[in-house]
Amino acid sequence: MNASTQSHAFDLSSSTVRELNSALHALKEGSNASLWRVTNPRGLHAIAAGVDAPVTVEVDGPVGYYCGGMNKHATIHIRGSAGVGVAQNMMSGFVHIEGDASQAAGATAHGGTLLIEGNAAARCGISMKGVDIIVKGSIGHMSAFMAQAGTLTVFGDAGEALGDSIYEARLYVRGSVKSLGSDCVEKEMRDEHKAQLFERFKTAGVDGQIDPGEFKRYGSARNLYHFHVDNAGAY
Amino acid sequence: MNEHVKNPNAAPRTLPRESATFDQHTLAEIRRAAATGIYDIRGAGAKRKLPHFDDLLMLGASISRYPLEGYREKCGTDVVLGTRFAKKPIELKIPITIAGMSFGSLSGPAKEALGRGASQMGTSTTTGDGGMTQEERGHSKTLVYQYLPSRYGMNPDDIRKADAIEVVVGQGAKPGGGGMLLGQKISPRVAKMRTLPEGIDQRSACRHPDWTGPDDLEIKIEELREITDWEKPIYVKVGASRPYYDTALAVKAGADVVVVDGMQGGTAATQEVFIEHVGIPTLACIRNAVKALQDLGMHRKVQLIVSGGIRNGADVAKALALGADAVAIGTAALVALGDNDPQWEDEYQKLGTHAGAYDDWHEGLDPAGITTQNAELMKRVDPVKAGRRLANYLSVMTLEAQTIARACGKSHVHNLEPEDLVALTIEAAAMAQVPLAGTNWIPGQTGSF
Numbered sequence: 174m175n176a177s178t179q180s181h182a183f184d185l186s187s188s189t190v191r192e193l194n195s196a197l198h199a200l201k202e203g204s205n206a207s208l209w210r211v212t213n214p215r216g217l218h219a220i221a222a223g224v225d226a227p228v229t230v231e232v233d234g235p236v237g238y239y240c241g242g243m244n245k246h247a248t249i250h251i252r253g254s255a256g257v258g259v260a261q262n263m264m265s266g267f268v269h270i271e272g273d274a275s276q277a278a279g280a281t282a283h284g285g286t287l288l289i290e291g292n293a294a295a296r297c298g299i300s301m302k303g304v305d306i307i308v309k310g311s312i313g314h315m316s317a318f319m320a321q322a323g324t325l326t327v328f329g330d331a332g333e334a335l336g337d338s339i340y341e342a343r344l345y346v347r348g349s350v351k352s353l354g355s356d357c358v359e360k361e362m363r364d365e366h367k368a369q370l371f372e373r374f375k376t377a378g379v380d381g382q383i384d385p386g387e388f389k390r391y392g393s394a395r396n397l398y399h400f401h402v403d404n405a406g407a408y
Numbered sequence: 409m410n411e412h413v414k415n416p417n418a419a420p421r422t423l424p425r426e427s428a429t430f431d432q433h434t435l436a437e438i439r440r441a442a443a444t445g446i447y448d449i450r451g452a453g454a455k456r457k458l459p460h461f462d463d464l465l466m467l468g469a470s471i472s473r474y475p476l477e478g479y480r481e482k483c484g485t486d487v488v489l490g491t492r493f494a495k496k497p498i499e500l501k502i503p504i505t506i507a508g509m510s511f512g513s514l515s516g517p518a519k520e521a522l523g524r525g526a527s528q529m530g531t532s533t534t535t536g537d538g539g540m541t542q543e544e545r546g547h548s549k550t551l552v553y554q555y556l557p558s559r560y561g562m563n564p565d566d567i568r569k570a571d572a573i574e575v576v577v578g579q580g581a582k583p584g585g586g587g588m589l590l591g592q593k594i595s596p597r598v599a600k601m602r603t604l605p606e607g608i609d610q611r612s613a614c615r616h617p618d619w620t621g622p623d624d625l626e627i628k629i630e631e632l633r634e635i636t637d638w639e640k641p642i643y644v645k646v647g648a649s650r651p652y653y654d655t656a657l658a659v660k661a662g663a664d665v666v667v668v669d670g671m672q673g674g675t676a677a678t679q680e681v682f683i684e685h686v687g688i689p690t691l692a693c694i695r696n697a698v699k700a701l702q703d704l705g706m707h708r709k710v711q712l713i714v715s716g717g718i719r720n721g722a723d724v725a726k727a728l729a730l731g732a733d734a735v736a737i738g739t740a741a742l743v744a745l746g747d748n749d750p751q752w753e754d755e756y757q758k759l760g761t762h763a764g765a766y767d768d769w770h771e772g773l774d775p776a777g778i779t780t781q782n783a784e785l786m787k788r789v790d791p792v793k794a795g796r797r798l799a800n801y802l803s804v805m806t807l808e809a810q811t812i813a814r815a816c817g818k819s820h821v822h823n824l825e826p827e828d829l830v831a832l833t834i835e836a837a838a839m840a841q842v843p844l845a846g847t848n849w850i851p852g853q854t855g856s857f
């Protein structure tokens with residue numbers, strides 16, 4: 174049998190998340206068990222958390238908190254919506270949500286790509302540390318709070334206080350931004366940024382359909398990088 | 409010399425009198441604030457006098473209880489942490505652990521020395537805000553990995569390398585506060601580990617980014633257990649403010665171990681106003697945390713670690729007698745490594761302070777090379793020698809605690825109990841919930857004077 178076609182089925186109405194995760198964690202590099210189909214997730218928490226192998230996990234339905242938490246290498250495809258903290262602290266790999274994502278999507282993630290077809294709630298990309306997050310819908314308030322590195326691309330609108338206390342992450346928003354948080358400012362879109370955005374469009378499967386020029390870029394004014402009495406009101 | 413003594417015929421007059429309210433320290437702070445416009449930031453814990461373990465005394469054995477023979481009869485000191493859910497609980501030879509202190513706040517050699525000293529004595533060290541270093545993992549036999557709001561350097565590989573995970577909700581020095589690490593200490597290595605630009609004044613969040621409240625914490629703990637295949641003990645650390653409820657909620661959320669850190673607990677850098685005015689003393693939180701465990705039928709099943717101002721074996725014995733399973737030390741461990749040592753007096757003077765009072769740990773200029781990222785200064789810490797000093801100190805503390813336990817007739821330090829204690833002051837009696845010495849009075853509870 175071809176390595177890439179070996180698939181496993183996991184029904185979470187008859188087996189547990191623990192059984193699923195321990196099977197996923199047991200995968201060794203070069204394992205040919207590369208496709209995992211998970212059914213009946215019913216909003217259960219920590220589905221496919223801590224995976225450290227280049228496998229594909231397809232989840233048929235909505236997941237609870239922390240799906241794909243701390244993911245390394247895996248592709249996790251969710252045919253439904255995701256609860257709080259999806260792909261939190263992801264290091265690498267790809268997490269794709271067909272529905273909406275709840276709060277703190279991609280929180281503190283260091284790498285990989287998080288693609289959300291629907292909307293993301295508050296605090297999307299909070300404290301992000303290198304991940305690329307793409308949201309085809311809109312994002313809630315306080316998104317990219319203290320975002321350190323990586324990109325957050327939003328095709329819809331952003332809620333209040335976008336990028337509050339942001340460090341070096343780059344934010345691209347096509348729609349409206351209700352308000353910018355402390356130390357977050359609009360920045361010039363140069364060619365390098367348009368090129369970066371174009372890469373995100375490819376990931377989202379919309380390259381050629383949207384003009385990067387429709388987006389605005391936001392980032393840090395870097396005024397809060399050093400404690401200074403005149404900035405006291407901003408902290 | 410006043411006028412009247414110089415000249416006995418002068419009319420008597422009032423002596424200059426300083427205000428107890430507006431004392432010299434207060435006046436200096438007002439002037440400093442007026443000049444700079446910014447609050448004072450410093451390291452270490454609360455410096456004011458607080459009810460503490462010195463206000464408690466142990467009752468040695470007498471006719472009704474007999475003591476154990478000092479050098480012959482065994483007095484156990486081992487402790488097992490994480491017996492509730494973890495497949496691999498932690499076994500320590502002594503009930504004194506090293507508290508979490510970040511790489512960044514401490515130098516690499518200081519972290520290595522902590523690992524060496526603790527490992528020699530069969531106890532654990534703890535990472536801190538800023539991730540796990542090779543210095544510490546390499547030299548610490550048992551290493552607790554902190555899971556903090558900032559998640560600096562957090563990654564699944566290090567989580568798997570750790571022996572336990574400590575979810576940090578708060579610290580005694582600043583319950584409700586986040587971290588800070590000033591630019592002087594954000595060296596290229598520290599910046600890289602934290603994914604931050606070099607040299608900036610780093611703020612770290614006070615709340616976890618992806619959970620708030622006890623119900624979410626329960627799910628977060630479940631996730632951490634899933635990621636680590638239910639192997640590793642999970643601690644929850646809180647700064648002492650509402651220890652009864654925090655302990656109960658941590659247990660409900662599924663913690664294996666609860667760490668309660670009192671207001672004397674050290675910090676690497678926090679606003680002075682926070683250190684001195686937020687939170688409650690260590691003495692005031694132990695009984696309430698133990699009560700929460702007892703009410704839930706979890707005392708000794710979920711272990712309790714207490715920290716904040718632990719200095720010697722007497723403090724250890726008293727904390728255990730009040731119901732803790734172990735203690736953690738931060739400041740005292742740094743002193744054992746050489747912090748505030750008189751041998752650097754000249755350099756402390758140049759910094760405008762003196763050995764014993766130096767607390768500007770955030771500035772990165774530590775003459776002892778411990779709270780710094782300066783490559784020259786940190787060479788002053790010889791990790792092997794400093795580690796040996798820490799091991800000696802831990803050994804003395806353990807012997808002292810055993811001395812007291814044997815005198816109270818206990819064959820294990822965990823057999824110490826509140827009945828072995830009395831208080832010297834009414835405040836301590838009320839907080840520790842033991843009688844005032846010579847009475848049967850526990851203020852707010854029993855009897856009368």
Ligand SMILES: Cc1cc2nc3c(=O)[nH]c(=O)nc-3n(C[C@H](O)[C@H](O)[C@H](O)COP(=O)(O)O)c2cc1C
Nearest residue numbers: 507508509510536537673674676716717737738739
């Ligand atoms: C230099 C230093 C750095 C610290 N860093 C952390 C930290 O990163 N995370 C944490 O939970 N506590 C931190 N603490 C607090 C300690 O873990 C511990 O709660 C405290 O030091 C105990 O009180 P003690 O210093 O009186 O022993 C730090 C303390 C010091 C002195």
